[in-house]
Amino acid sequence: MGTDRIKNNRRKFFKTSAALIGGTIAYSLIKPLEVISQVEDKPKTTDNKELPLWGMAVDIESCVGCGKCAEACKIENNVPEEPFYFRTWVEQYTVKNDGEVKIESPNGGIGGLKQSVPDEDIFKSFMVPKLCNHCSEAPCVQACPVGATYISPDGVVLVDDSYCIGCSYCINACPYGARFMNPITEVADKCTFCYHRISEGLVPACVEVCPTDARIFGNLRDKKSDLVKFLQKNPTQVLKPHLNTHSRVFYNGLSSEVR
């Protein structure tokens, strides 16, 4: 009698615990898979040939380091004024005669970059505008734990402000230093190619204000676009190619000192 009771008790316990544990495990396993299946149900966003695929070329030889792009970006996108938050900035490289490389970007270049090395010591000097590279294999998108950062169907890396938990993993995962934690919205912030403007047929603010056309924005799928023509004519390079991020910002005249 006692043994039977134990057996029944045991059986009941096993059933309940197996159901509980099994349920928990199954839920944990199925839940992430559900996301995968949802992703795969949709057509591959960047393969949608009807949509534009946005990109940018930067012509280093044309950039004069006026910093108007960085300034326009801050105004257009409500980026905090403090010199710790930039969606785009301009770096000034100076290679000295002794081989030393000096890099500067005071306040991201806003207000114009001025040469601090005496002329006679300079071997060469050039400006490099920087921004989010809108990688098609973006490390930030891979790292975001909740999927708050994503690649839009037209190839722009964006952040969902209402979803970002503010863990900063994406900021640490970005090899280009293109992201920051916005102190006002308290979510990760970055260049959107001025998504609100390009959706309306305008160009990004930085492109709009550039006096020397050092930034060429356009649709990589449109063979007649200025961007594609520029890429056809000029040998371009991406930043940190060894990281294999498939960047969509291309640099013409990129020197080996640039990182």
Add this chain to the structure above:
Amino acid sequence: MQDQYQHLYQALSQVEGYIYPNDIDLHWGLMIVLYPYITGLVAGAFILASLERVFDVKVLKPTYGLALLTALAFLLVATLPLVSHLEHPFRSYEIFMTPNPTSAMAIFGFIYLWYLMAVLLLEIWFDYRRDFVIWSKTSTGFKKLFYKVITLGINDTDEKSAKLDNKLGYFITVLGIPSAFLLHGYVGFIFGSIKANPWWSTVLMPVIFLFSAMVSGIALVMVIYMVVCWVRKVRIDMPALDTIAKYLFYILIIDFTLESLDQFHRIYEAEESFDIIKVLVSGKLNITLLLMQVMLGTVIPLFVIGLFQIYKPAEKIRKTAYFIVGIFVLIGIFFMRWNVVIGGQLFSKSLSGFTSFKAVYYGMEGYLMAALWLILPLGILAFLLWLMPPWKKLSYHD
């Protein structure tokens, strides 16, 4: 408003070389140092308990229950520093609701839950179930209520049921070893998988994290065991303590070898990032890495315990030495986490310059908060030891 940016302006004035303008602020501070530290203590303590149960190191019997409860106390707190560091902590549940399958951080949440619910709680439950039934009959008040509820209505106390508990508990411990490896190896992967950061991005990172976790967990249980014995005014079981120290010694050797291999590899390959990392190690991290982690946390403990393997001084000297060595190891591993997390953010991804880090006392990322997250698990452990003292157990697994 200006106050909010004061520390950043200060950091800006101390920048060395060129850093990307967004790299001035360290996005991961003290809380993210604590997160792998606490998780590591859990994994290490659990592995020590498994040594006794699965690998049959019977001499460690006095520390088995203590190690399990230590693991539980710290595991309950493990995610709190992580959550308190978030800019939007109330959105943290989204990690479980809509996890990004390619994110190392998202998958950690599931590994954590698996480890807590399916491994640690179940193992402790099977180990204590029979005692809960017996204790529920002899105690009163809150304790009685707790014991009654926690038995989940399984009130058998005969030999057969004890055998079954034992069998299932053993099975879960066996399952728990790879789970503990996974738990902490995975924390290493969160850093090791960041290709943007050459200081983190090494395939050895998960293995290094795992062995340093074992080192810290074993040291923690060793120290806690001694403290508990002093508080209870009972004799410390010297064979058990000597054995724990012996395992600490072996695993510390493996840990040190792996970390040295990592550094040696960097020096020999001298890749693009080597110039900046050289300055990081020899300059920025010289106190926390060379002095605290290597000297205090590794070389001195290795020397002392190593010496005891050849020459055994009197018990009293050994006890004192073990206690000090345990504390040294715990400090050393804390700084190991510090060097990974903080060190990895001190240099800019421009690989051309450094920012600086100054921890604060107050606020969510401050020292006081950090102290809370380290003291809280000790409080939980004290409560658990009061509620379910391993030394009062009537039954013990084979």
